Amino acid sequence: MKAVHFGAGNIGRGFVGLLLHDAGYEVVFADVNGALIDELAASDRYTVHEVGVGARDRVVDGCRAVNSATDAAGLARELADADVVTTAVGPNVLKFIAPHVVEALRARGADAPPLAVMACENAINATDLLRDEMAALSGADEWPRLAARAVFANTAVDRIVPAQAADAGLDVTVETFFEWAIERSPFGDTPPVIADAHFVDDLAPYIERKLFTVNTGHAATAYFGFLAGHTRISDALADPVVEGAVERALGETSALIIAKHAFTEAEQTAYRFTILERFRNPDLPDTVERVGRQPRRKLGRNERFIGPAAELAERGRPVDGLLAAITAALRFDVPADPESVELGHALRTRGPVQIVHEVMGIAPGHPLEDGLVEAVAAAASAR
Ligand SMILES: NC(=O)c1ccc[n+]([C@@H]2O[C@H](COP(=O)([O-])OP(=O)(O)OC[C@H]3O[C@@H](n4cnc5c(N)ncnc54)[C@H](O)[C@@H]3O)[C@@H](O)[C@H]2O)c1
Numbered sequence: 001m002k003a004v005h006f007g008a009g010n011i012g013r014g015f016v017g018l019l020l021h022d023a024g025y026e027v028v029f030a031d032v033n034g035a036l037i038d039e040l041a042a043s044d045r046y047t048v049h050e051v052g053v054g055a056r057d058r059v060v061d062g063c064r065a066v067n068s069a070t071d072a073a074g075l076a077r078e079l080a081d082a083d084v085v086t087t088a089v090g091p092n093v094l095k096f097i098a099p100h101v102v103e104a105l106r107a108r109g110a111d112a113p114p115l116a117v118m119a120c121e122n123a124i125n126a127t128d129l130l131r132d133e134m135a136a137l138s139g140a141d142e143w144p145r146l147a148a149r150a151v152f153a154n155t156a157v158d159r160i161v162p163a164q165a166a167d168a169g170l171d172v173t174v175e176t177f178f179e180w181a182i183e184r185s186p187f188g189d190t191p192p193v194i195a196d197a198h199f200v201d202d203l204a205p206y207i208e209r210k211l212f213t214v215n216t217g218h219a220a221t222a223y224f225g226f227l228a229g230h231t232r233i234s235d236a237l238a239d240p241v242v243e244g245a246v247e248r249a250l251g252e253t254s255a256l257i258i259a260k261h262a263f264t265e266a267e268q269t270a271y272r273f274t275i276l277e278r279f280r281n282p283d284l285p286d287t288v289e290r291v292g293r294q295p296r297r298k299l300g301r302n303e304r305f306i307g308p309a310a311e312l313a314e315r316g317r318p319v320d321g322l323l324a325a326i327t328a329a330l331r332f333d334v335p336a337d338p339e340s341v342e343l344g345h346a347l348r349t350r351g352p353v354q355i356v357h358e359v360m361g362i363a364p365g366h367p368l369e370d371g372l373v374e375a376v377a378a379a380a381s382a383r
């Protein structure tokens, strides 16, 4: 069995590549980072170092690497007999992966077993986003023929993999916790065998619980922590002011998760407790800059703040904790982060109403609109 994984970065090596390797797949990493690919190609192995309770080292060996920016022929050869394609490149990069997978499906015989395609990104239904990019490239005439040669399954991935030390080489430091939930129904009776993943009939509860608890809480910790002058996530959460603000936002998203899905209040409380303990892990060198990265993406309509806040407002439920986190996100002033710079420019040159409509995707008259406009105005006067 063979898997081609796009994105040999932190979660690619520290989670997806590891779980596929452990499931018996021959893993081929595809990436546009030439130095990283050269290093992977020169060594067929790396070590995943877990930190925290029950930590152990895990070796990923027998892997190969291909530069997807410069070696189209090599990538096509690897994709030709792949069973699985996965991605961990960031949701905004999926459009650049789409042409490669379209070409792979064009070259794939109609009788070959279908290619399992699973995007492992922090976004609702990321695989559908990739499939839609592919369908648009292919066109209405050809697409049904290509689509029949693949199975597209959405997934939810959870493991904190921080930015790695400059001298770490290919090795990756990760937390011990991990969860990979994959939609079962697209595969019919023959889901791929990935022992450490679990297949679920309905992914929505898992991806929403993950994105609106882990990622809402994580990003809130980063943005409130940044404003309080902290560098590390664990230090930020040790600050009672930050912790209180994060708890308020998570109290609101938890109310939504319980109202929408079959998780009990006790289950959601336990889940929340566990994730805050994960953020507190002092052995995990995670930073507010990494976790807060790309604040514009994180303030998108279906993302970790606006997504749950919009649904809560539609239900007449409180959203003050989330609005405070949104103001903090807009005040994340990190010159090295292009999206932070872009938001700073938007706050100086565009009015709050325009930002709410165009950046956050909230329509005029939506019940969240007035609160959001106030949150944006507060950030504009503070930044
Ligand atoms: N790090 C985590 O804790 C974590 C956990 C769960 C999910 N995720 C998600 O996984 C994705 C990747 O995150 P990460 O932390 O590993 O980021 P990362 O920056 O460490 O890795 C991304 C990799 O994608 C590569 N890449 C960029 N453009 C590419 C292209 N066109 N083709 C092929 N490769 C390309 C980059 O060179 C890089 O190696 C994101 O969607 C993120 O939200 C991350």
Ligand SMILES: O=P(O)(O)OC[C@@H](O)[C@@H](O)[C@H](O)[C@H](O)CO
Binding pocket: 122, 157, 158, 159, 160, 161, 214, 215, 218, 219, 290, 291, 292, 293, 294
């Ligand atoms: O990857 P992002 O930028 O969407 O979010 C940053 C972190 O919250 C994220 O990478 C978490 O570490 C991860 O989602 C944990 O499963």
